[in-house]
Amino acid sequence: MLKVSNETKVGVLTALGITLLVLGFNVLKGRSFFSTSKTIYAVYPQVNGLQPANSVQVNGLVVGNVAELDVMDKNAGQILVTLRINKKIDIPRNSVARITGDLLGTKAVQIDFGNASDYLKSGDTVYAAVDGSFTDALKEQLSPLVKKLEATLTTVDTVLLTVNSIFDTTTKGNLRDAIGHLNHTMNNFSHATSSLNGMLDPNKGNIQGTFNNLEALTANLKNNNDKITGILSNAEKATGALANGKLDQTLAELQQTIAHMNSLVGKLNSTDGTLGLMMNDKKVYNNLQYSLNSLNKLLEDLRVNPKRYVHFSLFGKKDKVKPIPSDTATAQ
Template sequence: MKLTKYTKLGLLIVFSFAIFIWGMNYLKGIDFFKQNTTYHVVYERVDGLLESSAVMMNGYQVGQVKSIDFSARNDGSLVVAFSLEGDFLIPRGSAARIVSSDIMGTKSIKLQIVPSNAYYQPGDTIPGSIEEDLKEQVSMQVLPLKNKAEQLLGSLDSAITVITYVFNAEARQNLAESFTRINQTILNLETASNEVSELLVSEKSNLQGIIRNMNELSASLNDNSDDFTNIVSNFSSISDSLAAADLAKLIGELHASAQGMNSILEKLDTGKGTAGKLINDEELYSNLADMSQSLDNLLKDLRNNPKRYVHFSAFDLGKNVYVSPERAQNKNADYTLKVHLISSPKRMSLENSIFEQFEQVEEVEISGVYSYLTGSTSDIDDIMKMHTKAKTVFPDASIVAFKNGRKVRLEKALKKLGN
């Protein structure tokens, strides 16, 4: 069958229109030769989303927007239909979010996939959301700065008001005077610094001597640190002894003793008791004084005229017999009195400085204890003088008695020697 030229022309026009329509849809991303799946999303606004805008998933374009129409609810919402290439199914719970795809504000749909075992069917309406545009984001970022700037401006305004109020003519004059005084103070400090420098230069040798003396003192203290340690230890021992002592009991006893002494003094003062009467009776004192004088006179007369009072005679041969004191002394000559100075578990040298005040010091060792004695006399007066002298060096010194080199009781020896 032979086609006419008009038929060919018509077929060419139809083919051209088909190619044109396919090309236009292809440029829009619609390929009639590929399988597409369509879904719908309802938005309150689309913020510049256009037909043929890209549909992205994980940064990869998987479809495009097919159409944007108002919804049948007549509430101003928009229904966006987009198609996905191939037979890709969207899991339930996923959402289509309108986002900015570049800095120029071009909008696209970003699929936010949530893994699920259930899927939306082609033609279903899936949830949608809108990303805040650049203007809103900038506004949200700038809003805190705007608020702080407003607060800062308010604070600056208040500060300027205060400064304006404070820095009036009188305040400025006071500040000028203050700065003048500060400058004067600085000049005075500079003058004082110069004087101190001159003083240091002139007294340099004295300062060096002071520092040298301080160093010597420090060295001396360092050398005697052991002595200071011993002193501190002794004080610590004394403190421990005081802490361990029953001070309350001791104070109570002292208080009781003081009360007893006060009672005794009160009785003596009032003339109660024998001692009180002895102290307060003037007549008794006079009698005792007279008796003492009489005894003194008697002793003097006895010493001067012994024949008047003592007369011994075995036979009346006209001779006087006297008692010789030497024979009585020889009778008890085997008793000896000595002064005990000190005892020590360790042997001490007789050349020790503590014995230098005594002419003769002897050492006696008994059961491992060394005793040191001085003096050797039968005269009680002499031993008492030695004992008084010894107590100045040895407060615990005592008198001891010996008979034929063996120690005896002091009372017995004094009784014998007293006879």
């Protein structure tokens, strides 16, 4: 049996280890020794932190990786990026390889397909473009806001200084009192809101009770709809009877009666008739009064001295004439 020396074993293991190390390093760099790949190039003025082994994507699908980055001039004005495409895809010649990044800062090369019918071959150069980073976009958006905020803070500072200079101790005290009154007003407003909420309570609020009463009233009206209809019908019949009756004739007769009454009152106010003379002529009234007084005296004398007017005596003796009471009262 052939004996292998220890030095040979160490040499073989060392060579095997170096081989595995090289293969692993290339695998980590994105190189594959067991798949067919296509190499294309892109030239960028800047790479925004792009590193070897970053992915190359088409429509979000990883189709390869970044193999190398080389500086083409001493000023690093142009950087050559080697892209290794592992998928069997056709890339139109007018496609654009764009460096993009996500929110976590991971960079990738996104290939946007063009519409050309001619396709890139291994060793060709693709058009290159660089998207602005998320930080750059954020800075671009925030820069105007920062300037506006600085101007606003300056204005607020000026206003505060002005207010500080205007408000003396008395004014500040009045302002504190006003704020205290405002707090009291807000408390009252809160109580009023609570009261309003109580009124609007669907279970025991006053407004809900009012609506319940209104609902009961409408329900009662609905239940008595026939009675209301009968009342309206009776009212319609009554108004129809009044309309069909001789209301105009009655009003005309009443107007005629009022005219006769006015004529009678006019005659009473005039001195043409006897009643008018008695009411308006004082002499007639006095004569009538005098006649009534005389008649009253005659009747009184007839009552007191009846024998003066009816004389009857068997012996021819005359009774003594008595004075009437009214004459006695006059004499006294």
